[in-house]
Amino acid sequence: DAGVTQSPTHLIKTRGQQVTLRCSPKSGHDTVSWYQQALGQGPQFIFQYYEEEERQRGNFPDRFSGHQFPNYSSELNVNALLLGDSALYLCASSLFTGTGVETQYFGPGTRLLVL
């Protein structure tokens, strides 16, 4: 049973560039959430995708955008990179059950460094 996978594992970009991070959910899951984790902090929610639509969004600027594909995989795009975007980006997948409990399972993350 494949878990959540993310690519790439590490990435170095310069200010002003654009980056795309990818995530494949755990087998059987249909919902993907993205989190940003700065060094020494807990993860912060960016947004969540379900049925190829953004279902909810955290307090992040429009430079952060995403997409979900029919196979439930997802991309996170960040435009006009700033030094402060350097962080570990975590993808989590879950299954919408309608019962109120949707445990999120995380991938290994992508470490982004902006120079």
Next chain:
Amino acid sequence: AQKITQTQPGMFVQEKEAVTLDCTYDTSDQSYGLFWYKQPSSGEMIFLIYQGSYDEQNATEGRYSLNFQKARKSANLVISASQLGDSAMYFCAMREGTQGAQKLVFGQGTRLTINP
């Protein structure tokens, strides 16, 4: 808005001892859920245990148990018989949102170090 507080930045414990990691939360919701995740240095967040606000029994998963005290708004993680592999960051998180639109709100984490 919901809030999670973890007041222990770091904990040092001898191998085979039990350890309690503290977590307090703040919410006005009647229905909520609390999670604990483990994050080794590799970065992956590993799900450990879940407690629902209406669950009458404290959750247990192997060596992990959750000491849930609703009136005090605390959800402490207890690890019995600690092992060297338990050394990691531990995060308490709360489910925020309604069914089908849930996100996690995390605390700042506690770094646990198990000494041989």
